[in-house]
Amino acid sequence: MTVVTKQPGPRVDERRTPAVRVHGLRKAFGSAREPVLALDGLDLDVAAGEFVTVLGASGCGKSTLLRLLAGLEQPTGGEVDVQGGQPALMFQESALMPWLTAEGNLQLALRLAGVPRQERAGRCNELLNTVRLGNVAGRRVHELSGGQRQRVALARSLAQGSRVLLMDEPFAALDAITRDLLHQELLNVWRADELSIVFVTHNVREAVLLGQRIVLLSSRPGRVLRTWDTRDLPPDDVPALTDEITHALREEIGRHAHA
Numbered sequence: 249m250t251v252v253t254k255q256p257g258p259r260v261d262e263r264r265t266p267a268v269r270v271h272g273l274r275k276a277f278g279s280a281r282e283p284v285l286a287l288d289g290l291d292l293d294v295a296a297g298e299f300v301t302v303l304g305a306s307g308c309g310k311s312t313l314l315r316l317l318a319g320l321e322q323p324t325g326g327e328v329d330v331q332g333g334q335p336a337l338m339f340q341e342s343a344l345m346p347w348l349t350a351e352g353n354l355q356l357a358l359r360l361a362g363v364p365r366q367e368r369a370g371r372c373n374e375l376l377n378t379v380r381l382g383n384v385a386g387r388r389v390h391e392l393s394g395g396q397r398q399r400v401a402l403a404r405s406l407a408q409g410s411r412v413l414l415m416d417e418p419f420a421a422l423d424a425i426t427r428d429l430l431h432q433e434l435l436n437v438w439r440a441d442e443l444s445i446v447f448v449t450h451n452v453r454e455a456v457l458l459g460q461r462i463v464l465l466s467s468r469p470g471r472v473l474r475t476w477d478t479r480d481l482p483p484d485d486v487p488a489l490t491d492e493i494t495h496a497l498r499e500e501i502g503r504h505a506h507a
């Protein structure tokens with residue numbers, strides 16, 4: 249079993265404007281007669297440079313929250329404010345262009361981000377090195393492993409130049425060893441680029457390993473039920489915290505199941 253160790257990240261400067269500000273967020277789907285209330289009264293600030301992980305029962309509105317932050321959905325009520333331009337969104341599936349190579353996918357993302365042609369090759373190499381993919385740059389998507397595809401997807405998110413990265417279970421389909429490697433790489437990128445990250449997962453261990461703050465959403469309609477700050481957590485206390493959060497998540501799933 250891999251031992252979870254907390255990694256220090258950049259100190260969050262509370263005086264800076266939050267990268268993400270969500271207040272009283274409400275999102276209903278369906279018809280006016282039969283609305284499905286996905287989120288109701290959700291408040292969440294993410295500081296610039298902060299790494300927040302989000303847990304919650306299936307269907308509690310985690311993906312909806314990310315889609316609202318990304319501007320892909322409009323809120324029914326409340327406020328959403330994301331600083332620093334369009335955030336990048338990364339999913340469980342890499343959603344790469346299958347007819348392009350790893351490098352081609354990054355070149356395209358750089359072009360769409362408005363990076364001048366003469367700068368693209370250099371920037372592309374930098375990105376490939378960041379995610380340690382220089383040796384497979386010329387391979388097409390189907391020739392890449394699942395982990396390599398998610399590395400390209402991460403590099404593509406970075407190519408967009410967004411300061412805010414929204415991640416929806418990006419490593420859920422990977423085997424445990426590959427996932428551990430990608431965790432490490434994501435933490436390296438986060439620290440180096442001082443990104444603000446909102447990372448949705450079902451995996452409590454992953455949430456505790458990555459997050460400076462762990463947010464538990466209530467079952468539908470989703471709102472923030474509890475948060476845990478892990479910044480000053482002694483490494484020896486990580487297993488106990490993981491157990492505590494697992495218990496809280498199970499309780500919330502159970503409460504909903506019996507509601």
Ligand SMILES: Nc1ncnc2c1ncn2[C@@H]1O[C@H](COP(=O)(O)OP(=O)(O)OP(=O)(O)O)[C@@H](O)[C@H]1O
Nearest residue numbers: 277278284286305306307308309310311312313468
């Ligand atoms: N476009 C939509 N139209 C109607 N209902 C929707 C739509 N998108 C989401 N929902 C509903 O909103 C609720 C929240 O969905 P969402 O996908 O955000 O949950 P989730 O927490 O990400 O779930 P999971 O953990 O299973 O991925 C669910 O009940 C879902 O069925």
